[in-house]
Amino acid sequence: MQVSVNSIGLQNWEGSVLLIGLLEGDHKNQLKGLEQLTEKDFLLNALIKNNFTGKSGEIISFQLLNGNSEKLVIVGLGKPEKLLIEDIRQAASIGARASIGSSGKIGVMFPWEQFDASTVGKVVIEAIRLSLFKDQRFRSNPEPIKSPSQIELIGIPQSNNNFIQETNPICSGVELARELVGAPPNDLTPKELANQALKVAKEFNLESKILNKEECQEKRMGSYLAVSKGSDLEPQFIHLTYKPKGTVQNRIAIIGKGLTFDSGGYNLKVGAAQIEKMKYDMGGSAAVIGTARAIGELQPPNVEIHFIVAACENMVNGSALHPGDIITASNGKTIEVNNTDAEGRLTLADALVYASELNPDSIVDLATLTGACVIALGDEIAGLWTENDHLANALEKAAASVGEGIWRMPMRSSYKKGLKSMLADIQNTGPRAGGSITAALFLKEFVNESIPWAHIDIAGTCWTDKDNGINPSGATGYGVRTLVEWVCHQNENI
Ligand code: BES
Ligand code: MG
Ligand code: ZN
Secondary structure, eight states, X not given: OEEEEESSOSTTOOOSEEEEEEESSOHHHHTTTOGGGSSTTHHHHHHHHTXXXXXXXXXXXXXXXXXXXXXXXXXXXXXXXXXXXXXXHHHHHHXXXXXXXXXXXXXXXXXXXXXXXXXXXXXXXXXXXXXXXXXXXXXSSOOOOOOEEEEEEETOOSSOOTHHHHHHHHHHHHHHHHHHHHSOTTTSOHHHHHHHHHHHHHXXXXXXXXXXXXXHHHTTOHHHHHHHTTSSSOOEXXXXXXXXXXOOXXXXXXXXXXXXXXXXXXXXXXXXXXXXXXXXXXXXXXXXHHHHHHHHHHOOSSEEEEEEEEEEEEOOSTTSOOXXXXXXXXXXXXXXXXOTTOOHHHHHHHHHHHHHHTOOSEEEEEEOOOHHHHHHHTTSEEEEEESOHHHHHHHHHHHHHHTOEEEEOOOOGGGGGGGOOSSSSEESOOOSTTHHHHHHHHHHTTSOTTSOEEEEEOTTTTEESSOBTTBOSEXXXXXXXXXXXXXXXHHHHO
């Protein structure tokens, strides 16, 4: 998406759609400059006639017959004293949807000065681009959808426009994550996920390493490999590295669950478990690879980042994991598999050991790990588990600033009793109640205790069935924007 800034204002503005964010209150003053597009007082009268007051979420549009643009869309932002950055994001997204049908340039005029102009500008650009995303890769005849391909921010002060360069890489990362999650499991296999990661590495000069099954065997990743045994498709352990130019002050590892399909294994998903949705069980890996793409282009200084995915499928065949098997992870811990459908944590166990061996300053994993987290928090809020308050605050702050929902959950150590195995060191599932907490406690067993670590359960947020603001229904790309924000502010977090 081409983005530009026009610090002059509306004079002689040309483009196909004009999107105005209007606060409640003095409309006349806010609409100054628009007179040239319409008959005198036409707009103000039309707003009054249609009872448009500027409440948050309100929208009205006009076809323009004179002037150089086709359509004028006005979205309400609510009361100025109550304005939140989220209102701006929602309004820009509603406006963007209303612009579908027009191609060319969308001009946007929002009250930039309500926050700082670069904050509002960034939010508006992201909201417009991400709201217009539509995945048509799998249609034989893609619908010809007209939507704007250029954004012009009108009347924004020219002082600090660096934010514009950041928005496109971030949106490309989110879109890549959405495409990876949206792709069906016969297309996005573990091998294809690895290929996509390699493509990103090549394009943005990241180091890359893909370990095959034998190499994972050499590393004794018995937990991860046990999950992949039931599939005809080989596991692919993906590791990309971003190294900054100049000095490294901080090293981080980001891990994503990468089950390109989760049938449940012999504990097959039946009934309400929605087996047909389980292509999105690689949402964590999509967030990680999407972030790698964004970071590769943004090139933040001073931070080295490892992107890790233990990719495979959870399927059934004659050599699949049996419920009851005892397996050994790469840190030597033995695991009794009392449920083959709790496979994500088995793959993450070896990925966490691998990441710990890199000895980073912090580790974050993202995983579509538990249905229990979906029940607890729904599809707009991810669960966050960590014993490190500093890391929790940094991730919460990053998520809040990009508008992704996150909620810190308790790491209740007494619940670990639920994972006691009669025979092995640990079993992979505990009681149904508190299922996402025991999942986090299971993961903890595979992280080097001295490294700050956070686990984010995105089972609910990686996909939405409703049209949700900047997320059209389907894959959301959840996590990319939070991770990029967190990574790019590492220097402040030291
Ligand atoms: N991939 C699922 C979790 C999931 C459920 C993701 C719903 C998205 C939506 C995970 O592998 C799983 O099957 N978890 C089980 C764990 C249980 C057996 C302890 C679950 O949540 O039911
Ligand atoms: Mg499962
Ligand atoms: Zn799963």
